[in-house]
Amino acid sequence: MKTAGDILIVDDESDIRLLIGATLRDEGFTTMEAASAMEARDLLAAKPPGLAILDIWMRDSDMDGLELLEWVKSVYPEVPVLMISGHGTVETAVQAIRNGAYDFIEKPFKEDRLLLMVQRAFEASRLERENAELRARVSEESDPSIIGVSTQIKAVRTAVERIAPTASRVLISGPNGSGKELAARCIHHQSDRRDSRFIVANCARLGAERADVELFGSDGVATSRRIVGLFEQAHKGTLYFDEVCDLPLETQGKIVRAVAEQRFRRVGGNKEVSVDVRVISASSRDLSAAIAEGRLREDLYYRLGVVPLSMPPLAERREDIPHLARHFVDLVARRTGLGKVKLGDEVLSAMQGYRWPGNVRQMLNTIENMLIMAPADRSEPLGLDLLPAEIQNISPAAGNSDIDALLALPLRNAREAFEKSYMTAQLQRFDGNVSQMAGFVGMERSALHRKLRSLDVTHGGKTPANEDGKT
Known part of the structure; x- marks a missing residue:
């Protein structure tokens, strides 16, 4: 049986250890055994178990089971512990559970009960780990943050802080992968809608035949059940249109009205549905070109783009x-x-x-x-x-021709040729930004300028400017 680790059995009676170990191994578990708290601590220090079974009363041991329980929980708080005893009382069982034990089993016990408790302890431990992971993910998603110290990102964070408390619609632009949805989530999280849903409409996946139903829902079209659309799902929250230019044109006109009036009719329905939805949209495309090409309605663009926000490329x-x-x-x-x-x-x-x-x-x-x-x-x-x-910056197909050429030169000439080639490549890599290049190559900015001039290295035919604008 696959478990989260070995089962540690701690009991001063060898017969009990052998009985428990044999019972568990017959069911596919792996075990390790200790006759005292000291032996148990040595085993625990070498390898954390998946489960521990501790006897409460142990002879010739520097700790009893309850003290060892506290020690185990202080070192491995996630490890489930079962306590066993032939002299237990209700008070002892209560104390053990208060100290972190999963459960208490009184000797003599039936094998079936022991196996049941072991399986339940493992299951409870697994569920607790999954819950912890889910809580971490929820926390991560419910408390989004835009990471960075650059001037551009500081400006984005400032804009988000100012935009969030308003009800204004936002249109976020930026290249693919630049963090547009993250910015939208930050706006939602910092607004008074944070306790309601953030719904994503992936416009590229909304085909013309399904877009209206997905967005507005339906009242029994080709089915007896009602479909709740994304606008209704986002009521009191935020609806995020990802790649808004990919929306079918016939649907764009309906969105104009829904966004402006905050009401619409479900497909196949006769009643107006009123909602309270903040709309944030995003696109990685040139929106002016999309309008000129007839891919984006101009009236929708102006409805969605009340507040523009731009995400810079990395x-x-x-x-x-x-x-x-x-x-x-x-x-x-x-x-x-x-x-x-x-x-x-x-x-x-x-x-x-x-x-x-x-x-x-x-x-x-x-x-x-x-x-x-x-x-x-x-x-x-x-x-x-x-x-x-x-x-x-490695080309797998590159040969040794450059190295061979350098080896044919005297040291001084080879060093100058390498430096010029290296500096030219780095200046191109940083698109002429000497400040960023200086940080990468490990030189002071002024020293780097002097080196570039001495090597006659230029970018786009121009010598990079000094801080005072001189070349």
Whole structure:
């Protein structure tokens, strides 16, 4: 039987230990045994059990079962403990349970009762772990936060704080994976609608034949049951339109009225349905172009875009990358149960130098992959080898021609050629931003400017400007 760990049996009577151990092993459990509290502590220090069975009264032991129970719970509070005794009283049983025991079994006991209590203790422990994980996820989703220290992200957080208390509709723009839904959730969480639902309408999945029913519900169309649409589900809360340009055009006109008047009719219905819904929309596309192309109704655009909010791409806020990386390590570890890892400075520097076309979502996926592939020993920081090749700035197909060319030069010339090639690549990598490049290469900004001038390194045909604007 697969359990969360071995079962530790602690009893000063060898016959009892043998009986309990044999009974449990016959049912597929694995066991370890101790005759005293001292032996039990040694076993526990080496390996936490999935369950402990402790005798209350033990001869030649520096602790009785109740004291050992307190010690176990102080070290491994999540481990369920069953107490057994041939001299127990109601008071003893009550005290044991108050001290954290799952249950109390009086000797002599029947094998069936012992097995039943063991199975129940494991099940209760499993449910408690699942509840803890669910609470952590709910807390994570119910208390969203926008991570970063950059000027752009500080401006986004300030805008969210100002927008949230109002009832205004918000239109969030930004590239795919930049955190538009997170910003919407933050607005919802910081508003007076936080205790009501945040409903997501994935517009790309709302086909023309189903969009009206999904959004507005139905009163017995081709069925005898009523369907509650997303507008009604979001009553008193927030309805988030993800990629609003993907909405069918015929549905967009109905949304204009529903958003403006806060009422609509279900498909097949005759009565007006009134709702109180805040609408937040988002798109990664050029909305002006979408209007010109006839993919987005202009009146819907103006209804939804009362307050615009823009999410910057990750490449424009590289100083946030170390903060996001550490946050994602914690987040993935909580979600998956994987052990946390440390990210070395070279890993964080490589991440800061990458352009992240998939933005924050791509970075989260990269961190999750690193946690999955990390070695079992996680005491040392991870190295570059766990990063995808494109983030390491490694081309698998590259040969040794550049190295061969450098080897053919005198040391001084080779060093200058390498420095120029390296500085040119880094300046291009950071799109001409000397401040960000200086942080990555480990140089003072003024010293880096002098080095770029001495090597005649330019970006886009221009020499990067100093802080005073001089080249």
